[in-house]
Amino acid sequence: MLSLPNLLTLSRILAVPILVFLLWRPQPIDYAITFILYCIVAITDYFDGYLARAWNSISKLGQFLDPIADKIMVAAVLMMLISSRKENPVPEIAGLHIIPALVILLREIIVSGLREFLGPLNVSVPVSALAKWKTTLQLVALGALILGGALPSQPWVHLVGIVTLWAAAALTLVTGYDYLRIGLRHMD
Numbered sequence: 001m002l003s004l005p006n007l008l009t010l011s012r013i014l015a016v017p018i019l020v021f022l023l024w025r026p027q028p029i030d031y032a033i034t035f036i037l038y039c040i041v042a043i044t045d046y047f048d049g050y051l052a053r054a055w056n057s058i059s060k061l062g063q064f065l066d067p068i069a070d071k072i073m074v075a076a077v078l079m080m081l082i083s084s085r086k087e088n089p090v091p092e093i094a095g096l097h098i099i100p101a102l103v104i105l106l107r108e109i110i111v112s113g114l115r116e117f118l119g120p121l122n123v124s125v126p127v128s129a130l131a132k133w134k135t136t137l138q139l140v141a142l143g144a145l146i147l148g149g150a151l152p153s154q155p156w157v158h159l160v161g162i163v164t165l166w167a168a169a170a171l172t173l174v175t176g177y178d179y180l181r182i183g184l185r186h187m188d
Contacts, residue, residue: 003052003055003057003059003062004051004055005047005048005049005051005052005055005057005059005062006048006059006061006062006065008044008047008048008051009044009048009062009065009066009069010065010069011041011044012041012042012044012045012069012070012072012073013065013068013069013072013073015037015041015073016072016073016076018037019034019037019038019041019073019076019077019080020076020080022034022037023077023080023081023146024080026149028149028150028151028152029150031146031147031148031149031150032150034146034149034150035143035146035147035149035150038077038142038143038146039143041073042073042139042143045066045069045070045135045139048062048066049066067112067127070135071108071112074104074108074135074138074139074142075105075108077142077146078093078101078104078105078142081093081101081142081145081146082094082098082101092145092148092149092158093145093162093165097162097165097166099169100165100166100168100169100172101165101169103169103172103173104138104165104168104169104172107172107173107175107176110176110180111125111176111179114179114180114183117183117187118183118186121186123182123183123186125179125182125183128175128178130171130174130175130178131175133171134168134171134172134174134175137164137167137168137171138165138168138172140164140168141161141162141164141165141167141168142161142165143161144157144158144160144161144164145158145161145162145165146161147161148160148161
């Protein structure tokens with residue numbers, strides 16, 4: 001049950017409090033450390049699934065935890081990057097750029113609720129290839145925004161994060177609509 005793929009998935013969940021703590025401290029060195037940890041943890045999203053398939057060790061625990069780990073990590077980092085702290089000179093996610101962050105958070109809540117609703121009906125909602133790209137764009141966007149905090153003298157890094165965040169939000173809407181369309185077929 002606690003195979004390497006599942007341990008990698010759990011590592012994402014266990015890293016969230018550390019990421020939050022480091023993002024709470026608005027110094028470039030803290031953002032640099034956060035970026036390194038974030039990259040290590042984010043890459044486990046690829047390797048846990050790859051290893052589970054390669055080793056034929058796909059488990060119900062892994063299928064349950066993987067999307068939860070992604071959502072917890074993305075939601076926690078988004079919230080920390082949105083939170084305003086006057087002592088932080090680096091604008092992470094502010095103004096109109098809060099919109100894609102909200103789109104991402106709302107979609108994740110809706111899709112989770114939809115999966116919970118469809119579960120007792122024995123309706124599977126598999127993760128689509130486009131949803132995997134959505135997750136990848138989210139992870140890249142958040143990584144770039146964290147790196148932007150480590151490199152405040154390089155505003156283009158922050159810009160890459162914001163542009164990628166909007167692209168992730170666009171894919172979030174598309175994949176959310178796809179899942180909602182499937183779910184609506186099973187509602188009275």
